[in-house]
Amino acid sequence: MELQQKIEAILFFKGEPMSRKKLAEFLGVGQIEVNEALEKLKENLKDRGIVLQEKENPASTRGDSSTRGGEITLGTAPELSGLIEKLQKEELNKELSKASLETLSIILYKNGVNRSLIDYIRGVNSSFTLRALSVRGLIEKSLDPEDSRRYIYKPTFELLSFMGVKSVQELPDYELVNNSIESSAQNLAEELQAEESQNDANL
Amino acid sequence: MELQQKIEAILFFKGEPMSRKKLAEFLGVGQIEVNEALEKLKENLKDRGIVLQEKENPASTRGDSSTRGGEITLGTAPELSGLIEKLQKEELNKELSKASLETLSIILYKNGVNRSLIDYIRGVNSSFTLRALSVRGLIEKSLDPEDSRRYIYKPTFELLSFMGVKSVQELPDYELVNNSIESSAQNLAEELQAEESQNDANL
């Protein structure tokens, strides 16, 4: 059997996220083979009822995306959300406060960020909000690979799932935001605004 | 989305056998459509790591398979059974993580605790940890008698006897620790209430 089929079976059986590294180890193959197989699997799942979700390790980790690792998991296609929701018994919390929206947008679009930067951008202490979002499973913290005395906050699969995206790259304006240097925040904000008014005009 | 994709997502999500009849009812389509979609799905899954499995209903052997109403489910490809067995063994023999032990301790000191309280005490989401504990037979979940949209978790009988106690009350400092958990539960309830009234005010 091909590698991609094995990976699909493993992910199906586990039913929860797994790291690319662990997959390679378990299958006794290299990281590059795993990455290639995952690309094929993604292609294969294109018109299916299930999708492959992926999360890269934070960008601050050195190395390009082929060695950066990250986690993957299987989920139901976002287009079938309404159908599957009817089967779901547990209550879903779809409410987000303004503080949560601000904090999540920083964490999602930066794909991993330490707390001081979140506080700096928001101008307020974010401890409460970060704790509440962790408890809801929308974010998780891990040690900063660049500075082991602090944590970085990252989006979880749960967050990507609620957003209906397979990876952060699918978020609207993601490329726009990440390709520009921060100091041109004003330009970006204007571009986004221009885009918005165009969208409004199209409605 | 096509019917076969919907069926694939449903079976993937539920992870347990479902009758053709129930599928048709849930999807609001006829038996014949479901049967056709299942044939297509079977075809599509040909070169994949997961397969459509069918258990025929022995009680009603009359008629052909389309009306017989057997149960169907998704499973890993039979060729990969060796791989999956190895994975399963590895999972079960893995050491329990610190997160798991911590979660287990809360379940022991508050027999019949719901996930939101565990998450609130730990400050992180515990879904995967709870799965790991339950796979190993250390805890069991049941519907919360107070709120049927959520589950409560209890230590299994085997766990208690492994620890050499007949009931959780025999655990050291039971009352003290239990009271402390109870007061956390109260704080959580108050916070949720405050949040709710705030949401109402924002409307």
Place this chain on the structure above:
Amino acid sequence: METEAVKDYSYQIKTDAFEGPFHLLLSLIEERKFFINDLSLAQVTEDYLSYVNKLEKQDPSEISSFIVVAATLILIKSKSLLPNLNLTSEEEGDIHNLEERLKLYELYTKLGGNIKSMFGKKIIFAPLERKNDFLVFLPDDRITKESMMTFARDALGRMPKKVFLPEVEVKKVVSIEEMISRLTERIEKTLEMNFKDFAGVAKTKEEKVVVIIGFLAMLELVRQGILHVIQESNFEDIIIKKNNE
């Protein structure tokens, strides 16, 4: 009793309306359809300060981050009223920094709009927990009566206490209070010497006096607000929670 409670409640909603200083500032600027720059910041300073003054009365504990920003706004306002006022490079830096931060904040609030419109609309569901086909019981030697007690106590002990105060912000406030009183002094001097700089702002002598008195009164308000916070931290035990991070 009844009406009292209702009043408190509506107060509550008002203060909760702004999450922080940037939210307030950006709302004031957007209300006027301005862009973020020193001119627009100077224009909204009064509104900002009167809001902070109101907030200070209702919820002194919430105010420290608002006051840090207030101090910079006063600098901007002073400069716009008194072009002759010389700012130190640190003060210039503060002003530039505030503009940059506000632009960043604006960017992420816009992006937050994407999140608001998408969250929970098309959910990707992870599979439900698989039922165990076979019964297993796999304990671990580390599960003992004693270890379980320690784990539970540790977890409970790590929970945050109810009061959080941003330690850094409180410290900053002390020095900003000093800065403002120095600035007030400087402004008073500058006003005496360069009264004609005001020509563009106020035409008649009476108008000039009104502008100056109003401006100084505004500074005074903020100064008092800051003092209040400092007193709180001197006479009352503010629990400064050290985060586990």
